[in-house]
Amino acid sequence: MSKSSNEGKKIEAYGGPAGGWGALKSVAVHLHQQGIAAKGAKTLLSANQPDGFDCPGCAWPDRKHTSSFEFCENGVKAVAAEATARRATPAVIGARTVSEWAQESDHALEGLGRLTEPMVYEQSSDRYRAIAWDEAFALIAGELRALADPNEAIFYTSGRTSNEAAFLYQLFVREFGTNNFPDCSNMCHEPSGDALKAAIGVGKGTVTLDDFELADAIFIFGQNPGTNHPRMLGELREASKRGAKIVSFNPLRERGLERFANPQNALEMATLGSTPISSHYYQLKIGGDLAALKGICKRLIELDEIEPLLDRAFIAAHTSGIDALLEDLRAESWDLIIAESGLTKAQIDEAAAIYAKAERVICCWGMGITQHRHAVATIQMIANLLLLRGHLGRPGAGVCPVRGHSNVQGDRTMGIYEKPAAAFLDRLGEVFQFEPPREPGVDTIGAIEAMLAGRAKVFIAMGGNFAAATPDTAATWRALARCELTVHVATKFNRSHLVHGRRALVLPVLGRTEIDVQAAGPQGITVEDSMSMVHLSMGLNAPASEHLLSEPMLIARLAVATLPESRTPWLALAGDYALIRDKIAAVFPDFAGFNEKIRTPGGFRLRNTASERVWATDSGKAEFRVHPVPTDTAVHRARDATGRDTPVFALATVRSHDQYNTTIYGLDDRYRGVYGHRRVVFINAEDLRAIGLKAGDWVDLTSLYADGAGGFEQRRAERFLLVEYDIPRGCLASYYPETNPLVPLQSFAIGARTPTSKSIPVTLRVSTATA
Ligand SMILES: Nc1nc2c(c(=O)[nH]1)N[C@H]1C(S)=C(S)[C@@H](COP(=O)(O)OP(=O)(O)OC[C@H]3O[C@@H](n4cnc5c(=O)[nH]c(N)nc54)[C@H](O)[C@@H]3O)O[C@H]1N2
Ligand SMILES: Nc1nc2c(c(=O)[nH]1)N[C@H]1C(S)=C(S)[C@@H](COP(=O)(O)OP(=O)(O)OC[C@H]3O[C@@H](n4cnc5c(=O)[nH]c(N)nc54)[C@H](O)[C@@H]3O)O[C@H]1N2
Numbered sequence: 001m002s003k004s005s006n007e008g009k010k011i012e013a014y015g016g017p018a019g020g021w022g023a024l025k026s027v028a029v030h031l032h033q034q035g036i037a038a039k040g041a042k043t044l045l046s047a048n049q050p051d052g053f054d055c056p057g058c059a060w061p062d063r064k065h066t067s068s069f070e071f072c073e074n075g076v077k078a079v080a081a082e083a084t085a086r087r088a089t090p091a092v093i094g095a096r097t098v099s100e101w102a103q104e105s106d107h108a109l110e111g112l113g114r115l116t117e118p119m120v121y122e123q124s125s126d127r128y129r130a131i132a133w134d135e136a137f138a139l140i141a142g143e144l145r146a147l148a149d150p151n152e153a154i155f156y157t158s159g160r161t162s163n164e165a166a167f168l169y170q171l172f173v174r175e176f177g178t179n180n181f182p183d184c185s186n187m188c189h190e191p192s193g194d195a196l197k198a199a200i201g202v203g204k205g206t207v208t209l210d211d212f213e214l215a216d217a218i219f220i221f222g223q224n225p226g227t228n229h230p231r232m233l234g235e236l237r238e239a240s241k242r243g244a245k246i247v248s249f250n251p252l253r254e255r256g257l258e259r260f261a262n263p264q265n266a267l268e269m270a271t272l273g274s275t276p277i278s279s280h281y282y283q284l285k286i287g288g289d290l291a292a293l294k295g296i297c298k299r300l301i302e303l304d305e306i307e308p309l310l311d312r313a314f315i316a317a318h319t320s321g322i323d324a325l326l327e328d329l330r331a332e333s334w335d336l337i338i339a340e341s342g343l344t345k346a347q348i349d350e351a352a353a354i355y356a357k358a359e360r361v362i363c364c365w366g367m368g369i370t371q372h373r374h375a376v377a378t379i380q381m382i383a384n385l386l387l388l389r390g391h392l393g394r395p396g397a398g399v400c401p402v403r404g405h406s407n408v409q410g411d412r413t414m415g416i417y418e419k420p421a422a423a424f425l426d427r428l429g430e431v432f433q434f435e436p437p438r439e440p441g442v443d444t445i446g447a448i449e450a451m452l453a454g455r456a457k458v459f460i461a462m463g464g465n466f467a468a469a470t471p472d473t474a475a476t477w478r479a480l481a482r483c484e485l486t487v488h489v490a491t492k493f494n495r496s497h498l499v500h501g502r503r504a505l506v507l508p509v510l511g512r513t514e515i516d517v518q519a520a521g522p523q524g525i526t527v528e529d530s531m532s533m534v535h536l537s538m539g540l541n542a543p544a545s546e547h548l549l550s551e552p553m554l555i556a557r558l559a560v561a562t563l564p565e566s567r568t569p570w571l572a573l574a575g576d577y578a579l580i581r582d583k584i585a586a587v588f589p590d591f592a593g594f595n596e597k598i599r600t601p602g603g604f605r606l607r608n609t610a611s612e613r614v615w616a617t618d619s620g621k622a623e624f625r626v627h628p629v630p631t632d633t634a635v636h637r638a639r640d641a642t643g644r645d646t647p648v649f650a651l652a653t654v655r656s657h658d659q660y661n662t663t664i665y666g667l668d669d670r671y672r673g674v675y676g677h678r679r680v681v682f683i684n685a686e687d688l689r690a691i692g693l694k695a696g697d698w699v700d701l702t703s704l705y706a707d708g709a710g711g712f713e714q715r716r717a718e719r720f721l722l723v724e725y726d727i728p729r730g731c732l733a734s735y736y737p738e739t740n741p742l743v744p745l746q747s748f749a750i751g752a753r754t755p756t757s758k759s760i761p762v763t764l765r766v767s768t769a770t771a
């Protein structure tokens with residue numbers, strides 16, 4: 001197992017900037033742990049370069065592909081995790097029973113290294129053993145063909161899957177006959193897509209990196225770029241140096257939003273200097289963003305009455321719904337805004353003044369906005385704020401939902417969606433000469449419900465870690481265990497492989513950093529970043545094992561085994577990905593000339609109508625949307641029901657610095673001062689005193705969810721270490737996925753059905769559980 005750089009467990013506040021020498025040291029430690037210190041440099045130098053591979057870390061775009069070394073500590077960890085020298089062979093995995101493996105931590109499973117051969121679960125021995133590829137495909141095809149209805153199968157996708165693989169996958173699944181496409185997006189930026197599509201006609205961000213160079217104010221809501229999008233700090237640092245205002249809204253003090261030392265800047269590194277990031281930092285309450293945004297909008301229209309501030313020409317020409325919004329804002333109560341946001345009137349006035357003064361404003365957001373019951377409304381309030389001064393569709397201004405997985409946006413573009421548009425299905429059917437299914441499929445929550453109810457019997461996952469990433473762990477595990485067959489296409493052994501159906505397969509694939517040779521020679525794949533740039537990625541490392549298939553080839557062979565009557569030339573397509581791209585171009589007009597366009601280093605940008613001020617909405621205009629400040633969330637209800645004696649906290653589940661979603665690289669969270677621990681809960685010092693506990697005590701967490709019959713469903717997660725932290729009273733933070741058992745399956749964002757993993761009502765009590 002990989003040894004932590006800090007064997008000692010400790011809690012010690014971090015005083016340095018984000019990045020800096022700490023980041024470089026961490027890189028060295030991770031390369032050493034993965035046994036690739038020497039090969040590491042070549043691998044890393046090629047990340048995010050025109051002739052290298054796209055970093056499998058996050059979806060933040062690359063800066064013109066010119067710098068010789070786009071350094072990013074957490075990008076290095078992602079690349080190193082894939083390039084590791086460790087191997088999870090059938091001999092290693094088969095040496096223990098699945099029940100024994102289930103006792104291991106996620107960190108330990110990740111530490112086993114890369115999967116090398118397809119494996120099948122054997123019930124008699126409770127072990128995985130090697131299986132030949134053809135046998136594996138025959139087994140899956142047999143189960144799929146035996147189903148009474150194609151809708152009894154579910155096809156999950158995680159956001160690392162390339163455009164080429166995603167396109168073939170959705171084609172295979174639709175030829176098979178279902179739209180059952182739950183994906184990680186359902187748990188992530190689904191509300192951003194839904195909110196923006198309705199308000200401005202595109203479900204994606206409108207800005208590019210060039211806009212970041214021009215913006216004079218950047219508002220950041222619910223995002224922790226120092227850990228999750230470190231390359232974004234480079235952009236913010238430049239903006240800060242030019243005097244742009246950077247305004248952060250986050251309940252937690254996050255180091256990366258405060259100071260950053262750029263490891264690529266020799267002077268900053270040599271002088272131990274750093275650049276302040278946020279000019280203003282508002283520690284609002286968890287779930288308080290909609291109230292805060294309404295407050296800023298309300299203040300803006302008050303100021304506008306003194307001196308005109310709204311962009312009236314833009315509003316008249318390009319929007320609808322202004323009157324209803326103004327009326328609603330005027331009527332909104334300041335007391336409610338202040339109580340629900342947790343900010344003072346002075347703070348809201350200050351934020352509004354910054355916004356009012358700025359000529360070019362960008363609003364960014366992450367999971368702190370999307371994983372709430374009122375996520376869609378909150379994002380539409382961000383759009384309202386920008387529309388009031390015409391900050392859309394002009395240089396230096398716009399919306400910037402910061403996506404997670406490196407190709408999560410591209411997968412959706414390729415049709416990984418449970419509610420596909422009719423026009424897309426028509427075109428797909430025409431190009432491939434079949435009749436695609438029209439009935440909408442299940443999303444992530446729907447998939448869990450369908451498996452629980454026995455309506456779905458086969459679960460296939462293209463990447464990801466469904467058992468760990470989803471809400472309501474106990475329910476999800478029961479759901480998966482009810483399946484006839486569970487199949488995971490993966491690079492690493494993970495929790496989902498241990499929570500299996502009656503039959504189970506683990507199918508290992510090439511990672512993006514690896515050389516992919518098919519009939520037509522070495523192949524590249526394409527990805528779409530958070531700013532709609534599509535570009536080529538070529539692997540450079542030798543494959544982790546000779547038995548690995550590429551994702552496109554795996555899908556093609558599965559399709560051939562399952563759909564003997566298909567007219568699609570599966571193996572030819574998977575033998576030359578340029579042919580897949582030709583088909584993508586035939587289905588999606590925006591991809592015309594795809595193969596030529598990706599020859600340009602850096603690729604090309606997909607058309608974004610909102611950034612041209614063309615509004616593909618119902619009204620043909622950008623739409624102002626009215627939303628009340630929520631007072632009926634699960635947290636409100638639990639507080640109303642329990643009264644003052646039992647304090648109910650709002651818990652946000654967040655990422656530590658040493659994890660990639662469910663992949664746990666290490667046990668430290670450097671910028672928050674946590675070393676050697678994962679089961680921690682961050683709490684305000686006064687709250688600690690009020691409940692009569694102290695930092696270092698261990699507690700159990702119980703979540704409360706109104707069951708609709710006057711009672712509360714309770715879910716428990718045991719033994720968390722209390723850590724005093726700069727966070728508002730009544731708010732807690734803890735890590736995902738350890739806290740996922742607390743998220744009720746039925747608690748999700750209105751409209752988008754994203755689990756509310758940033759606002760779980762919980763109570764604390766001293767833990768009696770043993771370590
Ligand atoms: N290294 C690394 N990189 C990653 C990932 C990773 O796990 N590790 N994951 C990738 C993925 S899939 C995604 S989606 C992104 C996630 O990137 P982020 O969106 O940054 O993810 P989180 O850590 O979940 O939470 C973000 C922030 O929301 C704040 N927050 C919590 N509740 C609220 C609230 O009510 N209001 C406000 N304003 N803030 C709140 C938290 O304090 C935290 O700072 O990163 C991607 N990049
Ligand atoms: N409580 C709580 N729950 C959350 C969140 C939260 O903030 N709080 N965040 C949500 C979010 S934003 C997301 S995106 C989801 C993430 O959910 P998922 O995308 O399902 O999970 P990951 O942890 O990213 O998946 C990791 C696994 O992907 C596999 N893998 C890695 N690279 C490849 C590859 O190239 N090909 C293939 N086939 N497999 C690969 C490896 O086996 C690895 O173990 O979790 C969600 N769940």
Ligand SMILES: [Mo]
Binds near residue numbers: 184187188189404
């Ligand atoms: Mo995500």
